[in-house]
Amino acid sequence: xxxxxxxxxxxxxxxxxxxxxxxxxxxxxxxxxxxxxxxxxxxxxxxxxxxxxxxxxxxxxxxxxxxxxxxxxxxxxxxxxxxxxxxxxxxxxxxxxxxxxxxxxxxxxxxxxxxxxxxxxxxxxxxxxxxxxxxxxxxxxxxxxxxxxxxxxxxxxxxxxxxxxxxxxxxxxxxxxxxxxxxxxxxxxxxxxxxxxxxxxxxxxxxxxxxxxxxxxxxxxxxxxxxxxxxxxxxxxxxxxxxxxxxxxxxxxxxxxxxxxxxxxxxxxxxxxxxxxxxxxxxxxxxxxxxxxxxxxxxxxxxxxxxxxxxxxxxxxxxxxxxxxxxxxxxxxxxxxxxxxxxxxxxxxxxxxxxxxxxxxxxxxxxxxxxxxxxxxxxxxxxxxxxxxxxxxxxxxxxxxxxxxxxxxxxxxxxxxxxxxxx
Numbered sequence: 316x317x318x319x320x321x322x323x324x325x326x327x328x329x330x331x332x333x334x335x336x337x338x339x340x341x342x343x344x345x346x347x348x349x350x351x352x353x354x355x356x357x358x359x360x361x362x363x364x365x366x367x368x369x370x371x372x373x374x375x376x377x378x379x380x381x382x383x384x385x386x387x388x389x390x391x392x393x394x395x396x397x398x399x400x401x402x403x404x405x406x407x408x409x410x411x412x413x414x415x416x417x418x419x420x421x422x423x424x425x426x427x428x429x430x431x432x433x434x435x436x437x438x439x440x441x442x443x444x445x446x447x448x449x450x451x452x453x454x455x456x457x458x459x460x461x462x463x464x465x466x467x468x469x470x471x472x473x474x475x476x477x478x479x480x481x482x483x484x485x486x487x488x489x490x491x492x493x494x495x496x497x498x499x500x501x502x503x504x505x506x507x508x509x510x511x512x513x514x515x516x517x518x519x520x521x522x523x524x525x526x527x528x529x530x531x532x533x534x535x536x537x538x539x540x541x542x543x544x545x546x547x548x549x550x551x552x553x554x555x556x557x558x559x560x561x562x563x564x565x566x567x568x569x570x571x572x573x574x575x576x577x578x579x580x581x582x583x584x585x586x587x588x589x590x591x592x593x594x595x596x597x598x599x600x601x602x603x604x605x606x607x608x609x610x611x612x613x614x615x616x617x618x619x620x621x622x623x624x625x626x627x628x629x630x631x632x633x634x635x636x637x638x639x640x641x642x643x644x645x646x647x648x649x650x651x652x653x654x655x656x657x658x659x660x661x662x663x664x665x666x667x668x669x670x671x672x673x674x675x676x677x678x679x680x681x682x683x684x685x686x687x688x689x690x691x692x693x694x695x696x697x698x699x700x701x702x703x704x705x706x707x708x709x710x711x712x713x714x715x716x717x718x719x720x721x722x723x724x725x726x727x728x729x730x731x732x733x734x735x736x737x738x
Contacts, residue, residue, distance in 0.1 A: 316393070316394050316395055317372070317391050317392070317393050317394075318366055318367040318369065318391070318392045318393075318394060319366075319388055319390075319391055319392075320351065320352075320363070320365065320366060320388075320389045320390040320391065320392060321386050321387060321388055321389060322354070322363070322383055322384070322385055322386060322387045322389055323363065323385065324385045325354075325356060325361055325385075325648045326356075326648030326649060326652045332354040332355060332356050332361075332381075332383050333354065333355040333379070333380065333381040333382075333383065333521055334352060334353075334354055334355075334376050334377070334378055334379065334380045334383060334389065335353045335354055335355040335360060335378065335379075336352065336353040336378055336456075336459065336460075337351070337352050337374060337378050338350050338351055338352060338353065338362075338459065339351050339352075339365075339371050340371065340374070341371050341372065341373065341374050342370065342371065342372075343370065343371055344368075344369070344370050344371075345365045345368065345369065345370070345371055345392060346365065346368045347365055347366070347367050347368040348364050348365065349364060349365050349368075350362040350363065350364055350365075351363060351364065351365040351371070351390070352389060352390075353456060354383070355521050356521065356648060357521050357522050357524070357525030357526070358522055358525075358615050358646065358648070358651050359615070359641075359644050359645065359646045359647070359648070359651070360456055360482065360644050360645075361647065361648065362455075363389070365392060366392070367392055367394055368392075368394060369392045369393050369394035369395070370392065370393050371390055371391075371392055372391050372392070372393045373390060373391040374389070374390045375388050375389060375390055375391070376388075376389050376390070381521075451468050451469060451471075451473060451478065451479075451480055452473065452475075452477060452478065452479040452480065453468055453473065453479060453480035453481075454475075454479065454480065454481050454482065454643045454644065454645055456481075456482050456644065457480045457481050457482055457484065457485045457643075460482065460485040460486075460489075461480075461485050461488075464485070464488075464489055464492075466485065466488055466489070466492070468480060470488075471484050471485060471488045472484065474611060474642070475639065475642050475643045479639075479643060481611065481642060481643040481644055482612075482643075482644045483610070483611030483612055483644070484611070520612045520613060522610075522612045522613035522614075522615065523612065523613040526613055526614055529674075529675070530672050532675075533672050533673055533674070533675050534672050537591075537673050537675065537710050537712070538710065538711040538712060539672070539673060539708055539709070539710070539711070540708075540709055540711050540716065540719070541670050541706055541707065541708055541709075542706070542707045542709070542716065542719045542720060542723055543668065543704055543705065543706040543707070543723075544704075544705055544723045544724070544726075544727050545702045545703070545704055545705075546702065546703050546704075546705050546726070546727045546730045546731060547700050547701065547702060547727075547730070547731045548569070548686040548701045548702065548703050548730065549700055549701045550730075550731055550732065550733050551569060551572050551730055551731075551733050552569070552686070552701060554572070554733045554734075555567045555568070555569065555572065558627070565628065565631060566631065566635065567627065567628075567631050568631065569660070569662070569686065569703075570606065570634070570658070570660045570683075571627055571630050571631040571634060572627065572730065572733060572736065573658060573660065573681075573683055573705075573730065574604050574606060574619055574622055574630050574634065574658060575622065575625075575627050575630055575729075575736050576726055576729035576730045576733075576736060577602070577604060577622075577656065577658060577681060577726055578602040578604055578619075578622035578623035578625075579602075579623055579725075579729050579735070579736065580722055580723075580725035580726040580728075580729060581602040581623065581655075581656060581722070582602060582623045583721075583725045584718065584721045584722040584725055585598055585599075586598065586714055586718045587656070587678065587679050587709075587714055587718055587719065587721075587722040588602055588655050588656055588678075589655075589677075589678045589679075589713050589714065590655070590675075590676040590677055590678060590713070591675075591676055591678060591710050591712050591713040592676065596678075596713050597676075599655040601620070601621045601623065601624070601655070602621070602622050602623040602655060602656060603618050603619070603620050603621065603622070603653060603654045603655045603656070604618065604619045604622040604654065604655075604656055604657075604658060605617070605618045605619075605651070605654030605656065605657040605658070605674065605677075606618075606619065606634060606637075606638075606657070606658050606659075606660075607657065607658065607659040607660075607671075608637075608638045608641045608642065610641055610642045610644070611642065612644065615641045615646065615651055616651055616654060616657055616674065617634075617637035617638065617640075617641050617646055617650050617651050618637075618650060618651060618652075618653065618654040619633055619634060619637075626737075627736060627737075637650060654674075654677065655677060656677060656679055656680070656681070657671075657674045657677060657679075657680040657681070658680070658681045658683065659671045659680060659681070659682050659683070660682075660683040661682070661683070661684065661685075662683055662684050662685040662686055662703060663685075664685075665685050666684050666685060667684045667685060667687070667704060668682065668684040668704040668706055669682030669683065669684060669706060670682060670706055670708060671706075671708050672708065673708055673709065673710050675710075677710075678709060678710045678713035678714050679707055679708065679709045679710070679714070679719070679722070680707075680708050681705060681706070681707055681708075681726075682705070682706040682707075682708065683703060683704075683705055683706075684703055684704040684705075684706075685703065686701050686702065686703040687701065687702060687703070688700070688701055688702075689701075689702045705723065705726060705727070705730075707719050707722065707723055
């Protein structure tokens with residue numbers, strides 16, 4: 316009996332994807348629930364599981380195909396055919412799964428990466444590239460890409476948490492290993508007319524392309540306004556130091572504190588926890604805080620669900636896990652879609668203030684700058700305090716200036732009196 320493998324729905328905001336990599340080839344056996352393909356959305360890579368066990372008898376969409384929509388026919392699996400193509404799959408099916416397939420091209424999982432050819436009759440690359448000594452930590456996708464390309468994981472520098480190797484690290488190694496064509500020698504008159512500076516172009520990843528399109532549309536269509544307050548950070552810094560000293564494994568950050576403070580401020584000013592719709596403003600019941608994370612492939616915003624109901628410890632642990640998997644390309648669509656409010660903190664880069672672009676359909680995004688010592692007036696004199704600028708970018712269709720001002724006042728209270736964060 317033949318079973319069709321179709322592209323399943325991934326998330327409400329994911330409308331089209333790219334088929335990045337086939338994990339099985341025509342003629343190979345696959346078990347029900349076993350990953351058979353990997354697709355690339357604008358934010359991450361997602362494995363597609365086989366709906367039934369059997370043999371892959373036909374692949375309809377080659378690796379590298381873009382613009383696939385939910386329901387697209389990807390492949391056909393026959394439950395009554397063994398790996399040799401004969402009816403009645405038996406014990407030989409498992410053995411056939413390890414045999415070589417006809418000559419194919421194994422493509423890297425993101426656009427613009429090098430293509431690796433597997434010669435006809437050659438043994439299929441193992442699941443993990445062979446290395447001398449301990450195998451370095453790497454994501455499953457990175458291991459498959461390295462194996463297909465014949466790269467030694469031990470020679471690839473991982474940029475993830477604890478040196479973990481991700482997709483982007485393998486792509487850089489592939490690009491470095493790819494042969495470059497010899498440069499053409501221009502004529503003397505062309506040299507005289509050419510600009511002084513050289514350049515090279517890098518293809519956009521799906522993530523960067525979609526991010527650019529959405530932010531361009533947001534800036535052009537959303538009437539932004541900006542409000543900024545200076546928040547005293549000394550009490551929050553003392554709280555962080557005290558909690559981290561008590562529990563060295565906690566690793567509490569200022570971002571964790573700001574996420575909790577923003578969530579509680581949204582509870583007090585629910586109009587800021589909203590989204591613009593066609594003829595109506597949607598007010599959310601919970602504060603689902605999206606936090607901007609910089610990754611090798613571009614910006615992604617994993618979400619802390621119900622941050623207003625979670626402790627600082629829970630927020631800190633969850634944000635660390637989400638950020639690590641975001642940089643490794645391991646988030647599921649449900650982990651980065653559907654937020655109600657966004658925070659972008661660039662203080663760790665020394666940026667004084669940030670006027671961010673609203674992330675539609677949300678009404679607000681909070682930009683956080685560096686916490687720096689500044690002279691401030693106090694008790695008729697001047698003293699030094701640690702101050703950070705917090706700037707709210709808001710959609711004027713959904714909220715007005717007074718609403719934004721009330722939110723920032725509440726945020727500042729929770730940051731400057733962090734004992735309230737335990738409430």
